[in-house]
Amino acid sequence: MKRRCLLDATIAALAAGALPASARGQPPQAEQKRLQAHVRFLADPLLEGREAGTRGFDLAAAYVASQFAQLGLKPMGDAGGYAQAVPLKSARLAATPPTLEFCRGAACERLAWLDEFSTRPDMARAHAEMQGELVFVGYGITAPRFGIDDYTGLDVKGKIAVALAGRPLKLPSEEGAHFGNGRTKQELADRHGAIGLITLATPRSDRVSPFHLNRQYADAVYMDWQAPEGGGGNDVPGMLGTATLSVQAAPRLLAKITGDYAGLVADAEAGRPLPRGELGLSARLVRDTVHGQARSHNVIGCIEGGRRKHEFIVLTAHLDHLGRKGDVIYPGAMDNAMGVAMLLETARLLAQSPGTLERSVLVIALTGEEKAQSGSSYFAQHPTVPAQAMAAAINIDMPVLLHDFKDVVALGAEHSTLGAAVERAARRLGLQTSPDLMPEQSRFTRSDQYSFVRCGIPALILGPGGASFKRGEDGNALINDFRRQRYHQPGDDLSLAFHWPAAQRFAQLQWELVRELAQQAERPRWLPGDFFGELYGRQGGR
Template sequence: MTGLRRRPLLQALGTLALPALAAAEPARGPQADLARLQAHQRFLADPLLEGRETGTRGYDLAAAYVASQFAQLGLKPRGDAGGFAQAVPLKTARLAATPPVLELCRGTSCERLAWLDEFSTRPDIALARSEVSAPLVFAGYGISAPAFGLDDYAGLDVKGRIAVVLSGRPPQMPSEQGAHYGNARTKQELAARHGAIGVITLSTPRSEIVAPFHNNRLFADSVSMDWVTPEGHGGSDIPGMQAMASVSVQAAPRLLAALGRDYATLIADAEAGRPLPRGELGLSARLTRDSVHGQARSHNVVGFIEGRHPRLKHEVIVLSAHLDHLGKKGDAVYPGAMDNALGIATLLEVARLQAHSATRPDRSILFVALTAEEKNYLGSVYFARHPPVPATALVANINIDMPILLHDFSTVVALGAQHSTLGAAVERAVRKLGLNTAPDPQPEQSRFTRSDQYSFVRRGIPAVILGPGGSSFDAREDGDALMREFRRLRYHQPGDDLSQSFHWRAVQRFAQLQWELLAEVARQPERPRWQPGDFFGELFGSRR
């Protein structure tokens, strides 16, 4: 893992090495400028910003930079009080010095799981001291998906109990629908609707690939956040849900012993889509947490370009990217050069292309740098619920998050595209650059529900997020291998820094692609809509 290169910020901005680019696409209209993309990224990922964690000075500096760029481009401010900043009221919680306790009890005999080796949990945002004790019930994956023949709560009584569920979802489910059902919040909401007061999630070999349990140790002392309603409640509260914890692969078999099926066999059955045993586990659990509460301030940065069409200008596209990252842990800075300084650099360059375009777009556009994505997407949840324009005017979201641009990509993965008429716009934009679309090469990552676009989907707004596919114009490159290596070695690590071997032609092409897509959506004659009978349209479309 490459260490951070300490150097003065102004020197970094003045020593950009600009490689000669062999143009893979013919010139057509405004072209993305690589030097600007590099300059934005180098500023935002510089160690002096200390990882841009929500609520810190480093984030505020990054937000001021974005606002100054918006102002320079002539975007209209659409934040609070005539400025670019939309304040997101936040409350914070951190685990107290006394570690949490999770005990498994059979009758009067109890065993305590080892904190961070065998279980993890987050602070309680609502209570300074939380103590929950209840019987355990195994509910399979904790999913109710009738369209896929799956209802883990059928005939199961979890009222007043803690539901024990496997992480993720059956691998046979389609990628994006599976991402919804496997989402932790979706599972907690469903368990609460069935009367459960808590959820314990069991790690699996598959979940270890996506998010190794030992990573919990790195962020055990991190601050949790939630946005605050005018009444002072947590905006992400799930009524009735009092306890959440995760249990490691090593400890999981101890919770499931009463099922009469060993853990390895149960996981094999789950992977194969075979029925799982469900029911009482003959155990109760006691979870105790002490939390220290506080408040934080942060904000989204919002700029606006008004459309020119008499009718379509009242329909607004949101182009978004998250500005925050993980901050600083001890002496280690997490710069987030790929995640998501590169995404914000792309957003700024697309805003420049639009601002300098010879013609204004038909539809209006909101350019939004979002806070608190790394805190469960709080900035986008707040923005989608409190947009600076009428909520019914929002017609589409194009989100940019962590494009892993290490190879000369020739294919594009467009998560969400097939669910709405945005898919046609994606195809047109991709073809303009001589590219092709490709299926999600890593469906186990559940990326569609793991970034800000999902906050818009949950409000009934069609959304899409683009990323590079594994194919490359350079036959010597294995894009899938390079992206897997990034996720294994650098994702959410200090090594996501400016020393990485970014493929600059790919960076430029990706920005051009985002511009082409935005232009396509801005001028298509019909308002973006969910496809007839689409899963997400049926699930969330009524919220419009």
Template sequence: MFRSVGAIALMSFAGAALAQTAPAPTPAPTAPVAKDTKAINDLVNAVLPDDQAAMKAHVMFLASDAMRGREAGSPEYDIAAEYVAAQFYAAGLRPAGDDGGYLQKVPLVTYRAGDKGDLVVTRDGALPQRLVFGEDYVPGAHAGAASTAIDAPVVFVGFGIVAPQYKRDDYAGVDVKGKIVAYLGGAPSSFQSEERAHFSGGTTKAIYAQSRGAVGTILIQPRPLGNAVQGWDRPRVTWARPDGTGDSPGAPQLATISDIGAAKLFAGAKTPWESVLKRATNAEAKFKAEQLPGSLAVAVRTTFRQGMSSNVAGMIPGSDPKLGSDVVVLSAHLDHLGVRPDMKGDNIFNGAEDNAVGIASLIEEAKRFKASGKPPRRSVMFLAVTGEEKGLVGSDYFSKHPTVPINRIVADVNLDMPILSYRFEDMTVFGADRSTLGPIVSKAVATLGVTMSPDPDPAQGIFVRSDHYRFVQQGVPSVFLWPGQAGPGKAATAEFFAKRYHQPSDDLSQPIDWSQGIRFVDANYAIAREIADGDARPRWNKGDFFGLLYNGYGAK
């Protein structure tokens, strides 16, 4: 699961992972524990019923040390992708990648700030004032250009949010065309949780700023820069454009400035910085947008390193003359975090639950369709994506470069990190209340004696933080499934996040109940079959925020 939620937030969610920005640092690994190799081998190689053994075998390969954590762009990831392609072939899926194959090449680019940048404030009647790296600012990294130089006025727009449904317009009364927008991070807690997650995103704010004509953005951090200084040149990953630069939606973020740097920008402003600072940590606060005195000259450089990875796509063609051209996508991410060379002891992040189990579920679900002897009425695509841990990169690339017409994709059902250490009694389906997929999923899982439960911690906005959200952004009704937290689920989920999430201990030495893996496959097959064979195309609920935002079918 994409880690932008943060370790503390995720542990809070467990006790109760689209994120659209670059991933936050991985939580500090727990101290390595000496392993009893024989005991582990006994556990891993224990005899299981055939169906459980088949599912486990995929995980044994994908989460083995030989795969070295399946980091996107690594040779080991490429081997894992070929393995999945071979399994798709064995399951009877037809190729749905590039050039008649199963693989869709995804060009990657790693980019980072190339130097410390240069920010200079100029005002009439005053000498230019150069801001201080590390104290006043850290530079941004612009995926879309190797060199960015802008000299323009700065307009403060509060939290940079325009949300008519909440009677909020932080741009009211100002013209930002050709100017730099400065904004505070976050969004009001009074917003619906998933909508709040959307409005909080830096990419959302950058896209809106660009739509108003802004040429760049600056994030105001109303405190010292702290860890942002240590990671000022950290690498970020996106998919590469033909010219070698990266996908870069919205106006570029030129820098992050501290409270000290903001005070210099606001010098002489109608609204004193001290007045803004008092309310800057309260996202409910509303500020009057205003152009700040003078102008800001910014020069930043970005360096790039090219890479390559791939998504894996296989298809069962639909049998219905009218519905067969519709495509139901079942997705799961294949990548994980790779190896951490600076870590002592076990430094391979195997990613068994996250997300080798999800990929194994996808493969076994494909085999169910073949074994049924009954082709679905709609086509069903099985999609293993790369770069989820880098920021939903592979799914973003696929959604913008689909191998089937995007207007024929009618739904996405996403499998990411199903925790299978307990007998689940319910399923949590993120996004179920936003489209007709909710009732469809509820009906399907009920046949297995499983109930559908609401999001146990809506404040985390999980709906926008896994690969299905890239389909949402193309207007496709989508859901994300997890075994629920009824009965033993809450404690088991909390234990996983506390001890194994994004740790080397997410491997096959942990207790996994493979009988629950089969139940999870059963549930997902029932869901996919119900969507694929239903008379009606899935549609957004009328008036749904995301459906309207992304012009989805049925929302208007």
């Protein structure tokens, strides 16, 4: 029966691709049945959760490539095909659990693995040890524009930095997501000469990412694209180790400088000065890692433009999900079969749009978003078009389409001229734009658009807001319930109550936005004095 359902979904999707385009001279319209057919295929249990490097992902990638071919997209992968190979290095913790101990002189205390601390495999080394003195660096942030420099007066060279999770609440949403990002903190600690970073969970960070969920990922296989020297492409070379302490364990580490951890966290969140400095402790972290190799690929096609066809608007959605654990499959229907369905339907509308698109549109189904954004990071650093030719990137990732939304949230829009284009596209569909109501989720740095931002390319991600055309419907409650109950769980499956008219509207919005960016005379650019434009814009020459 499962095979028959999968076959029916395949036939329905392929038949949809063969239907005639919209009437000549009329704007093409997104269609619910096409979106449904794509989601039904990609979230079918026979694809086993589409984990990067598995047969299930390869089947999904072949499906996307066949759709690209039917739409007439030009192959833009390797060797004249749609696939761009992404070499992956895998890593999982060995059967022997990691150890972390703190010492004050000769007296040492060992923390309980997964109850009091967590850590991840080492991408570069099979046996890794980190040992050094501990220095508390507040949030571990240097942001002169916002009056923050947690490393002022501190010497962490050859030592281990200890930082609170997250960021001060006064920071704006996207900038806060950047500074609170673990990799940003590692890079800063590395620049100051630290050899490792220990992160202290706070009550706020524990609500966003509960520490107890580390048990769920204790035996997880992590991946990154493999750098020529053998490590992970996203490694911070100077970091010998990282770990996170639970809210219960964190206060013991700061006993020398405060007896009131809750008070210290409250001061930090309010932006008040913190008692930073040496903790009078040393730490030793030991990990054993089992490495492997895998191969996956991005699927890349192009809709060629007109006079500016050598400039590209990049449209992305990640194709992978979490795979399976034993007999339990994580189908990833909303995350991100829905996003790939949007990608394919938007590509169809663009391919059938009346008139000529001035810029070309590069359409990419990415691998490895669930593996440290490895597919987008690899493509952004190894593009199959000239790097300077990528004018902007629009990412589609897990639009939670469960209500009749009438507003959208565009993370990243306010940093570039993309914001004005979003406003215009939304108005044409009778939609409003709203600010990020969940800045604590740090969503701007947690998906593939950030890989392009780090390479200097203006980028954003759209999602439905909480307002609804249906009186009395609370979209935020539905979105939050999905995140609590279904996100990254087996229940993200085809039983979800998808709101297909809303999905149709969302696909139409994507088409409106990308079409405008491909047609407008001015190339998208960072706004004058913008934080990300000044931080990364010179890399992309924008």
